Amino acid sequence: MSSDVSPVNSTNAPAESEESLPGAAENGPSGELPEAAYLLGLADDAMVYAQRLSEWMTNAPQIEEDMALGNIALDLLGQARALYPYIGSIDGTGRGEDDYAMLRDERDWRNVHLVEQERGDFADEMARLLWFSAYQVELHTALTGSSDDVVAGVAGKALKEVRYHLDHASLWVVRLGDGTEESHRRMQAALERVLPHLAELFDDDEASVTAAGLGVGVLPSSLHDAVVGRVRRVTDEATLTLPEASSWRSRGGRAGIHSRPMGYLLAEMQHIARSHPGATW
Amino acid sequence: MYGNDVIDPNVPLNAAETAAYDEAAAHVEGRAVGEASAEGFDALIAADQRIEPRDAMPDKYRETLIRQIAQHAHSEIIGMQPEGNWITRAPSLRRKAILIAKVQDEAGHGLYLYSAAETLGVDRAELLDRLHDGKQKYSSIFNYPTLTWADNGAIGWLVDGAAIMNQVPLCRCSYGPYARAMIRVCKEESFHQRQGFEILWTLMRGTEAQRAMAQDAANRWWWPALAMFGPPDTGEAAKGGGHTEQSMAWGIKRFANDDLRQKFVDMMVPQADKLGIVLPDPDLRWNEERGHYDFGDIDWGEFWRVLRGDGPCNAERIEHRRSAHAEGAWVREAATAYAAKQASRRQESAA
Ligand SMILES: [Fe+2]
Numbered sequence: 001m002s003s004d005v006s007p008v009n010s011t012n013a014p015a016e017s018e019e020s021l022p023g024a025a026e027n028g029p030s031g032e033l034p035e036a037a038y039l040l041g042l043a044d045d046a047m048v049y050a051q052r053l054s055e056w057m058t059n060a061p062q063i064e065e066d067m068a069l070g071n072i073a074l075d076l077l078g079q080a081r082a083l084y085p086y087i088g089s090i091d092g093t094g095r096g097e098d099d100y101a102m103l104r105d106e107r108d109w110r111n112v113h114l115v116e117q118e119r120g121d122f123a124d125e126m127a128r129l130l131w132f133s134a135y136q137v138e139l140h141t142a143l144t145g146s147s148d149d150v151v152a153g154v155a156g157k158a159l160k161e162v163r164y165h166l167d168h169a170s171l172w173v174v175r176l177g178d179g180t181e182e183s184h185r186r187m188q189a190a191l192e193r194v195l196p197h198l199a200e201l202f203d204d205d206e207a208s209v210t211a212a213g214l215g216v217g218v219l220p221s222s223l224h225d226a227v228v229g230r231v232r233r234v235t236d237e238a239t240l241t242l243p244e245a246s247s248w249r250s251r252g253g254r255a256g257i258h259s260r261p262m263g264y265l266l267a268e269m270q271h272i273a274r275s276h277p278g279a280t281w
Numbered sequence: 282m283y284g285n286d287v288i289d290p291n292v293p294l295n296a297a298e299t300a301a302y303d304e305a306a307a308h309v310e311g312r313a314v315g316e317a318s319a320e321g322f323d324a325l326i327a328a329d330q331r332i333e334p335r336d337a338m339p340d341k342y343r344e345t346l347i348r349q350i351a352q353h354a355h356s357e358i359i360g361m362q363p364e365g366n367w368i369t370r371a372p373s374l375r376r377k378a379i380l381i382a383k384v385q386d387e388a389g390h391g392l393y394l395y396s397a398a399e400t401l402g403v404d405r406a407e408l409l410d411r412l413h414d415g416k417q418k419y420s421s422i423f424n425y426p427t428l429t430w431a432d433n434g435a436i437g438w439l440v441d442g443a444a445i446m447n448q449v450p451l452c453r454c455s456y457g458p459y460a461r462a463m464i465r466v467c468k469e470e471s472f473h474q475r476q477g478f479e480i481l482w483t484l485m486r487g488t489e490a491q492r493a494m495a496q497d498a499a500n501r502w503w504w505p506a507l508a509m510f511g512p513p514d515t516g517e518a519a520k521g522g523g524h525t526e527q528s529m530a531w532g533i534k535r536f537a538n539d540d541l542r543q544k545f546v547d548m549m550v551p552q553a554d555k556l557g558i559v560l561p562d563p564d565l566r567w568n569e570e571r572g573h574y575d576f577g578d579i580d581w582g583e584f585w586r587v588l589r590g591d592g593p594c595n596a597e598r599i600e601h602r603r604s605a606h607a608e609g610a611w612v613r614e615a616a617t618a619y620a621a622k623q624a625s626r627r628q629e630s631a632a
C-alpha cells in the first residue's frame with residue numbers, strides 16, 4: 001500500500017458532494033454566517049459523539065472502561081459547551097448551549113454521519129474513536145493557530161484532551177488487533193465498517209472554505225494525510241490492515257442531511273427538555 | 282417562610298459535611314501502613330488502632346469484611362444503573378455533564394472498594410462472579426426504578442444522603458484500607474448529595490409539572506431510603522438481621538441501624554421543608570421530649586421481599602450487569618492475551 005493512497009474515498013470536491021443533495025445548499029443550516037456554520041460543525045461533532053459515547057457507561061467490557069469512555073464523553077461535551085454560546089454570539093441569535101443542543105431539529109445539525117452511527121461492539125467504538133480522535137488531534141493542532149482567539153483557546157484546551165483520547169483508542173486497537181484471534185477478526189471488521197463514514201471528515205464545504213480563508217478555521221482536506229498517517233501507525237502496530245476503499249461513502253452531514261440513527265438520537269436527547277417548554281433544570 | 286431563596290453552601294446538607302466526618306477522617310491516620318504489627322489483633326482493636334492487611338486477624342473478621350466490602354463495591358457498580366439510565370436524556374447539558382461525572386464517580390468508588398477487598402486475599406473477578414451469580418448482594422435500594430428526571434434528584438438527595446450517613450462511621454472502621462477508602466468516597470458522595478438537592482430545589486421552583494415530578498420522586502424514594510439503614514436493632518423486625526453485635530465488637534460497625542436512621546430523618550426533615558417537599562409520612566412530627574423527629578413504621582415486609590429478589594428491578598439490574606460483562610469477555614481476553622505476548626516479547630529481547 002503506497003502511502004499516498006488514501007484509505008478513505010477521497011472525493012473531496014465540495015461541488016460534487018453538494019450537487020448530489022438537491023436543495024441542501026439553500027435549505028440546510030446555512031444561511032447563517034459561514035464562520036458560525038463552520039464552528040457549528042465542530043461543536044455538533046463533539047456533542048453528538050459525546051452522546052453516543054455516554055451510552056457505554058454501565059455497558060463497557062470493564063469498569064475502568066465505563067470510566068474512561070465517560071471521561072472522553074465529558075471532554076467532548078465540554079468542547080461543545082465551550083463553542084455553542086460563542087456561536088450564538090457570532091450568528092446574532094444569542095442562543096445558549098441548550099438552545100443548540102435541545103431545541104434544534106435534525107436538519108439544523110451539522111455533524112458528520114460518523115458520530116451519529118449507533119453504538120456497535122467495542123471494536124466498532126475503538127475504530128471510530130481512533131479515527132475521530134486522530135482527526136481531532138490534527139484539527140485542534142491547526143486551530144490553535146486560529147485568528148479567532150476564542151477558537152484558538154478552545155482548541156488549545158481540547159488538544160490536551162484529544163491526545164489522551166487518541167492514546168486510549170490506540171492502546172485498545174493494538175490490544176485487540178494483536179490480542180486473540182477473535183479480537184483481531186472483530187477489530188479488522190470494525191475498521192472495514194467505519195470506512196464509509198470517514199470521507200466526510202475531510203470534505204471542504206463552503207463554510208469551511210470561508211472559515212479557512214478568514215484564518216478562523218482550517219481546510220478539512222488539509223488534515224487528511226496526517227490523520228491517515230496517525231491511524232496507519234496504530235493499525236500497523238496492531239497487525240491490522242487499513243482497508244483501501246469502500247464502494248460508498250456518507251455525505252451531507254454538514255448540510256443537515258443525516259442518516260437514520262440521528263433522528264432517534266435527537267428524540268432521546270431532547271425529549272425531556274422539549275416536553276417542558278421554557279423550564280429551567 | 283424561608284426568606285432567602287438560595288442554597289447556602291455553608292449549611293451542612295449531609296453527614297460528610299459535619300464535624301463527625303472531620304473527626305473520623307483525622308482518626309484514621311494511625312500507624313505506618315505496610316508492616317505487620319507486633320501487637321496482636323485483640324490488642325489493636327482494644328486500643329482502637331487500625332488493622333492493616335499484613336496483620337494477623339481472625340478468619341471470621343476477614344470473612345465479615347470481605348462480605349461487607351464486596352457488597353459495598355457491588356452497590357456502587359449496580360448503583361450506576363438507575364442514574365445511568367438518564368444520561369442520554371438529561372434535560373440540559375449542564376445536568377448531563379454532572380450526571381456523567383456522578384456515574385463515573387460511582388464506578389471509581391466500586392474500584393477503590395474492590396481494591397480494598399483484594400487486600401484481604403480475594404480478587405475482583407471472583408467477586409464480580411459472585412455478584413453475577415447472585416451469591417453476593419448489593420444494596421436493595423437500587424432495585425427501585427428511576428421513572429422521571431426528578432428521580433435523579435431524589436436519589437442524590439436521599440440515597441446518597443443515607444449512604445453518607447452510613448459511611449461516615451465507616452471512616453473509623455477498624456480495617457485500615459476500608460476506612461481510607463471511605464474517607465475518600467464520603468467526600469465525593471457529599472457532592473452527589475448536593476447536586477441531588479439542587480436538582481429538586483430547581484424543580485420545586487419551576488413549573489407545576491416540575492414540582493409535581495419532584496414531589497412524586499420524593500414520595501417514592503423516602504421509605505426505601507429509610508430502609509437503607511437496615512432492619513431495626515431490636516424487636517420483632519430485627520430477626521434475620523444478623524451480624525451487628527460482632528461487627529460492633531470488632532470496630533467494623535460503630536452505630537446501631539436505628540440510631541443512624543434517626544440521625545438521617547432529623548437531618549432530612551428540615552431540608553424537605555426548605556425544598557417545599559412534603560415527606561410521605563403522616564406520623565412525621567417533632568418530638569420535643571426526645572429531641573428527635575418521630576416517624577411512621579417502615580414496611581419491613583416489603584424490605585425483605587425486595588431483598589430476596591422480588592423487587593421491581595432486581596432481575597433487570599443483574600441481567601444488565603451480566604450481559605455487559607459477557608459481551609465484554611472477548612475484550613478482556615484480548616487484553617490478557619496481548620499482555621502475555623508483550624511479556625514474552627520482552628523476555629525474548631532480554632535473552
Ligand atoms: Fe458512591
Ligand SMILES: [Fe+2]
Pocket residue numbers: 387441469470473
Ligand atoms: Fe454517590
